[in-house]
Amino acid sequence: MSDVNPLIIRGFPLPHLPFPTEDSLHFLVMSIPAQPNVKLNNAPDYREAYANSVQMRVNVWDFFMVFGTLQQQSETQVEIRNFQGIYLSPQQAKALLGLLQQNVSGYESAFGEIKLDPRMTPAGPVH
Numbered sequence: 001m002s003d004v005n006p007l008i009i010r011g012f013p014l015p016h017l018p019f020p021t022e023d024s025l026h027f028l029v030m031s032i033p034a035q036p037n038v039k040l041n042n043a044p045d046y047r048e049a050y051a052n053s054v055q056m057r058v059n060v061w062d063f064f065m066v067f068g069t070l071q072q073q074s075e076t077q078v079e080i081r082n083f084q085g086i087y088l089s090p091q092q093a094k095a096l097l098g099l100l101q102q103n104v105s106g107y108e109s110a111f112g113e114i115k116l117d118p119r120m121t122p123a124g125p126v127h
Helices: 022-028 090-111
Strands: 053-058 063-072 078-088
Touching (some): 078 090
Antiparallel strands (some): 053 063
């Protein structure tokens, strides 16, 4: 067993503080820092575009989404013209998922259920 004083860490003595009782725990509540003011600026090359096609690739480091427009050329031929690829960290992808879930739910509450074409749902593993 060591003779180290548990109140000394890395050579610095800690003040002796009594262990808080259940009645005094309300004083230990940490305050949540205020949210910073956010200023949105568009970059000089900022653009908006319509996409009706999104493809996704995922690896351990990021999610890569490719946006494009899909045009049906014939009954058996579809052409997709990709125009933008976006990399997201896994954390940003999960945050985006939450935003999409919240906004799709709000949209469906206001306008009704969004129906998906069953032909566009992946039937098996996606690589």
